[in-house]
Amino acid sequence: MSEALKTKKKSNSISDPRYSCAVGASNTVVGIKGAVPIANCSPGCQLKQTAFLTFENGFQGSIFAGAGNMPSANSTENDIVFGGIKTLDQLIKSTLKVFDGDLYVVLTGCVGGLIGDDVPSLVNEYRDLGYPIVAVDTAGFKGNNLFGHEEVVNAIVDQFVGDYKGERKKGLVNLWFEVPYYNQNWRGDYQELARILRGAGFEVNVLFGPENNGVKDWLRIPEAQFNLVVSPWVGVRNAEHLEKKYGQPFLHIPEIPIGAEATAAFIRKVVDFAGIDKEQSEKFIEQENGIYYYYLEHFSEFFAEYWYGMPSEFAITADSAYTLAYTKFLADQIGLIPRKAIITDDPPQKFRKTIExxxxxxxxxVDVEVEFEEDGYLIEKAIKEVDFSSGKPLILASSWEINLANDKGALFFEITPPSSETLIINRSFVGYKGALNLLEKIYSASVGGK
Structure with missing residues (x-):
């Protein structure tokens, strides 16, 4: 471990965070077509979540009840002293009049969590009247937006999807992948991974993003043959809950596949677990590999000519999912040497040994000691200590590290929030197509010198 990360902190505060608080899971709700988040929190809370997760994170934008349209209680001192239930009750009534939603999710932040408002009882009254409404405790002091995401998913499953006694459909898979609006590429990544799974012979139930069909997909969750979690840790708690609630098995694949080798291995793991016929998946792998290597062979001419001016070493700091995915692809497929890998999303302790x-x-x-750190000051200090041996290194990080990359004379690539130098409309770096996009991004920067 670097000397910087051995430094003992004198307080519990951190600087330059790479995540938001639990109430930022309002964006999980926004990621579901027709769903309306109701923010039961103080003024400015959702503005900060929107600024960090959607605007200063690839300028992703938002629709329907997201961003500035999101209903909020804007709790004041009066609510803290006398309770905020009346304010929330009025907000719910107003929201039901203004938004014609298919699902409403009340997310309680720090104020309601501290004063102990009985939000579930209030929400139950509306549910008894026939409204599709859910309550979830997402007080910021309980965890970050990744924790909040898992809380929201479980709340929707328990309070909206409910019990199920029917059969499961072979070949239908629930896809639990990236947290909406957290990774800048989440929309394109969901599309590419769903495309790959369909190509391999599966029917994919996509719960978030452009291919989500709204709450009817959520009501189909219990019908799936199994749940597929593609992440080092986020979503595992949800899959365990679904297994307990519905007796529904799950497959946990910690590594997001990037490139032909990783994606083919990913497909075969899922097909083997599902026990479906392999003919279609093997044909799909053959077709995709042919296209992938066609483009890679053309790229190799450029690489052979300009390799001496290309980066040979890199440092990376991001959430556990993408620190692992990018490090493996760049090291195993491209031959770059990882000199520093720092994970910033505070994964639970029980997952850290597996991640390491x-x-x-x-x-x-190639072996790299991964480090876990949330404090941006210590992250920057740790990367500063890296003595890159020669040439121009590559730094994959957040906007916080732009000046550091300039000081190091490094190529810089934003991969984690905040990301204020990149506009994302529809982009993916996963699977077959995403790997080629990633190579374009990195080596265009190499040619352009920035």
Missing amino acids: DAFHNISEG
């Missing part, structure tokens, strides 16, 4: 092990022997003869 994934970075050992990440490619033949």
Whole structure:
């Protein structure tokens, strides 16, 4: 571990965070077509979530009840002293009049969490009247937006989807992947991973993003043969809950696939787990590999000519999912040497050993000690300590690290929030197509010198 990360902190505060608080899971609700988040929190809370997760994060934008349209209680001192239930009751009534939603999710922030407002009882009254409404405790002091995301998913399953006694459909898979609006590429990534799974012979139930059909997809969750979690840790708690509630098995694949080798291995794991016929998946792999390597062979001419001016080493700091995915692809498929890998999303302790092990022997003869750190000051200090041996290095990080990259004379690539130098409309770096996009991004920067 670097000397910077060994430094003992004198307070519980952190600087330059890479995540928002739990109430930022309002964006999980926005990621569901026709769903309306109702923010039961103080003024400015949702403005900050929107600024960090949607605007200063690839300028992703938002629709329907997201961003500035999001209903909020804007709790005041009066609510803290006398309770905020009346304010929330009025907000729910107003929201039901203004938004014709298919699902309403009340997310309680720090104020309601501290004063102990009985939000579930109020929400139950509306549910008894026939409204599709859910309550979830997302007080910021309980965790970050990734924790909040898992809380929202479980709340919707329990309070909206409900019990199920029917049969499960073979070949139908619920896809639990990226947290909406957290990774800048989440919309394109969901589309690419769903395309891959469909190509392999599956029917995919997409719960978030452009291919989500709204709450009817959520009501189909219990019908699926199994749940597929593609993440080092986010979503595992949801899959465990679904297994307990519906007796529904799940497959956990910690590594997001990037490139032909990783994607083919990913497909075969899922097909083997599902027990479906392999003929279609193997044909799909053959077709996709042919296209992938066609483009890679053309790229190799450029690489052979300009390799001496290209980065050979890199440092990366991001959430556990993409720190692992990018490190493995760049090391194993491109041959770059990882000199520093720092994970910023505060994964639960029970997952950390598995995550650490994934970075050992990440490619033949390549091993990197991953570090867990949330404090931006210590992250920057740790990367500063890296002595890149030669040439121009590559730094994959957030906007917080732009000046550091300039000081190091490094190529810089934003991959984690905040990301204020990149506009994202529809982009993906996963699977077959995403890997080629990633190579374009990195080596265009190499040619352009920035």
